[in-house]
Amino acid sequence: xxxxxxxxxxxxxxxxxxxxxxxxxxxxxxxxxxxxxxxxxxxxxxxxxxxxxxxxxxxxxxxxxxxxxxxxxxxxxxxxxxx
Amino acid sequence: xxxxxxxxxxxxxxxxxxxxxxxxxxxxxxxxxxxxxxxxxxxxxxxxxxxxxxxxxxxxxxxxxxxxxxxxxxxxxxxxxxxxxxxxxxxxxxxxxxxxxxxxxxxxxxxxxxxxxxxxxxxxxxxxxxxxxxxxxxxxxxxxxxxxxxxxxxxxxxxxxxxxxxxxxxxxxxxxxxxxxxxxxxxxxxxxxxxxxxxxxxxxxxxxxxxxxxxxxxxxxxxxxxxxxxxxxxxxxxxxxxxxxxxxxxxxxxxxxxxxxxxxxxxxxxx
Amino acid sequence: xxxxxxxxxxxxxxxxxxxxxxxxxxxxxxxxxxxxxxxxxxxxxxxxxxxxxxxxxxxxxxxxxxxxxxxxxxxxxxxxxxxxxxxxxxxxxxxxxxxxxxxxxxxxxxxxxxxxxxxxxxxxxxxxxxxxxxxxxxxxxxxxxxxxxxxxxxxxxxxxxxxxxxxxxxxxxxxxxxxxxxxxxxxxxxxxxxxxxxxxxxxxxxxxxxxxxxxxxxxxxxxxxxxxxxxxxxxxxxxxxxxxxx
Numbered sequence: 001x002x003x004x005x006x007x008x009x010x011x012x013x014x015x016x017x018x019x020x021x022x023x024x025x026x027x028x029x030x031x032x033x034x035x036x037x038x039x040x041x042x043x044x045x046x047x048x049x050x051x052x053x054x055x056x057x058x059x060x061x062x063x064x065x066x067x068x069x070x071x072x073x074x075x076x077x078x079x080x081x082x083x
Numbered sequence: 084x085x086x087x088x089x090x091x092x093x094x095x096x097x098x099x100x101x102x103x104x105x106x107x108x109x110x111x112x113x114x115x116x117x118x119x120x121x122x123x124x125x126x127x128x129x130x131x132x133x134x135x136x137x138x139x140x141x142x143x144x145x146x147x148x149x150x151x152x153x154x155x156x157x158x159x160x161x162x163x164x165x166x167x168x169x170x171x172x173x174x175x176x177x178x179x180x181x182x183x184x185x186x187x188x189x190x191x192x193x194x195x196x197x198x199x200x201x202x203x204x205x206x207x208x209x210x211x212x213x214x215x216x217x218x219x220x221x222x223x224x225x226x227x228x229x230x231x232x233x234x235x236x237x238x239x240x241x242x243x244x245x246x247x248x249x250x251x252x253x254x255x256x257x258x259x260x261x262x263x264x265x266x267x268x269x270x271x272x273x274x275x276x277x278x279x280x281x282x283x284x285x286x287x288x289x290x291x292x293x294x295x296x297x298x299x300x301x302x303x304x305x306x307x308x309x310x311x312x313x314x315x316x317x318x319x320x321x322x323x324x325x326x327x328x329x330x331x332x333x334x335x336x337x338x339x340x341x342x343x344x345x346x347x348x349x350x351x352x353x354x
Numbered sequence: 355x356x357x358x359x360x361x362x363x364x365x366x367x368x369x370x371x372x373x374x375x376x377x378x379x380x381x382x383x384x385x386x387x388x389x390x391x392x393x394x395x396x397x398x399x400x401x402x403x404x405x406x407x408x409x410x411x412x413x414x415x416x417x418x419x420x421x422x423x424x425x426x427x428x429x430x431x432x433x434x435x436x437x438x439x440x441x442x443x444x445x446x447x448x449x450x451x452x453x454x455x456x457x458x459x460x461x462x463x464x465x466x467x468x469x470x471x472x473x474x475x476x477x478x479x480x481x482x483x484x485x486x487x488x489x490x491x492x493x494x495x496x497x498x499x500x501x502x503x504x505x506x507x508x509x510x511x512x513x514x515x516x517x518x519x520x521x522x523x524x525x526x527x528x529x530x531x532x533x534x535x536x537x538x539x540x541x542x543x544x545x546x547x548x549x550x551x552x553x554x555x556x557x558x559x560x561x562x563x564x565x566x567x568x569x570x571x572x573x574x575x576x577x578x579x580x581x582x583x584x585x586x587x588x589x590x591x592x593x594x595x596x597x598x599x600x
Contacts, residue, residue, distance in 0.1 A: 031207075
């Protein structure tokens with residue numbers, strides 16, 4: 001059973017967020033994406049807590065969404081302030 | 084046989100107006116269909132011919148006037164509008180206003196749905212980024228004042244009519260028409276100098292849908308007031324019985340109140 | 355004998371020809387749905403028998419049951435209003451409980467994204483990143499009829515199945531890529547609309563190994579019937595082996 005627990009520890013994903021208790025998690029994905037880049041802008045790439053935002057949006061947002069937003073940010077037409 | 088029919092026509096045993104076949108509903112429907120078709124095609128860039136739309140609008144107004152002419156004849160010269168019929172007309176108009184209320188309710192619902200929890204596509208901010216909303220204290224405030232004033236002049240005209248003062252009634256109605264017309268002109272300039280369009284995100288869509296819905300109704304309302312002015316001028320409206328005038332007044336006050344909500348929501352709250 | 359019974363269970367995880375009943379459950383959520391279904395059916399049978407008896411007796415004993423001078427009866431009306439209300443409450447409360455239980459995603463151990471596209475499903479296992487720094491993702495198309503292997507099901511099997519571990523709390527994130535689809539697996543009690551621009555989450559714990567099938571349940575175009583989803587539930591070590599291969 002110890003072996004089982006060890007294997008189980010390999011699985012990890014983001015938990016729940018009391019701000020988004022609903023089945024609809026769309027806003028949570030966007031919020032974490034925005035928060036990550038705000039965090040990096042304020043605290044730098046190496047600031048560990050930023051990683052939390054990153055892994056959440058990475059696990060939550062479809063890859064195509066993230067690609068679209070990355071492109072929009074590089075073009076400068078991403079529709080959020082401070083980015 | 085002919086003689087007999089004519090005689091029975093003279094002795095109607097009920098107070099209701101049994102309408103004769105009329106071409107106007109059919110014509111109006113054709114006009115509306117053309118209007119819808121051209122408007123849709125224009126919105127989807129299939130055609131950019133404004134003239135067709137203009138012709139449609141003229142057709143619609145023309146048919147509306149012809150239909151109104153028939154109704155005025157039935158009401159004033161044939162005496163078909165008994166008190167029972169007037170009652171029915173009033174009730175019908177109130178039901179129509181109810182549907183209008185539902186329509187505005189739906190548009191407001193769309194606005195609040197988009198504004199209270201802005202979607203991720205517009206960055207969860209309202210108004211969306213790089214939309215420059217109208218200044219509430221500029222032209223919109225002036226519009227509000229004009230529309231409120233027109234409500235006052237409307238009531239003035241109505242009370243003058245009930246007090247058998249023809250000149251004052253016409254004067255009040257003229258002022259109301261003028262204010263309504265000025266409102267439309269101001270709204271035109273506001274749209275003309277607006278920095279965003281119907282196609283600029285959901286903000287533009289709901290904004291123009293709401294204000295446009297109201298604007299269209301003000302145009303119709305002003306047209307109705309013109310008709311009533313014509314009838315007043317021709318001594319068709321009396322101090323006792325003026326059903327058409329009454330319903331027009333109701334519509335005008337309805338639009339007044341609707342504008343207050345539109346102003347507060349679209350120009351003040353949602354910016 | 356008891357042990358034999360435990361090991362020789364056969365489960366119905368596929369739709370059967372002329373099948374009238376539900377598939378066997380493979381998750382607590384589906385179990386709850388079967389439970390609610392049975393509860394509702396119980397009350398429904400009671401109602402049916404009562405109304406059936408009333409109808410029968412009215413036809414059979416016509417002169418006894420119909421009394422033309424009975425124009426109103428407050429007590430009678432009170433009873434025939436209150437009784438259905440009670441019945442509806444008895445049906446509603448288990449249903450509500452299940453509804454809000456299925457909404458909760460409590461403590462998931464992994465997340466799988468299911469993206470409905472015209473006409474296939476795309477899956478992303480973004481908790482895991484391979485050596486190139488890419489997330490694991492693949493498209494899952496229906497097996498064409500002429501390529502079916504022995505034992506595979508027509509219109510239900512896919513070329514790459516969704517492999518998931520059993521006894522693990524899994525969160526599914528469902529969205530659409532073009533039009534509305536619906537992610538549906540009856541054995542797990544899933545039915546989530548895959549709406550473009552909207553992420554919906556649902557969670558499950560699969561209780562046994564097996565293959566669970568589902569079909570898109572929101573009409574999405576010509577090949578709506580040709581985008582099934584196949585979930586292969588395996589034990590945790592096997593799942594991790596599969597992950598390493600990806």
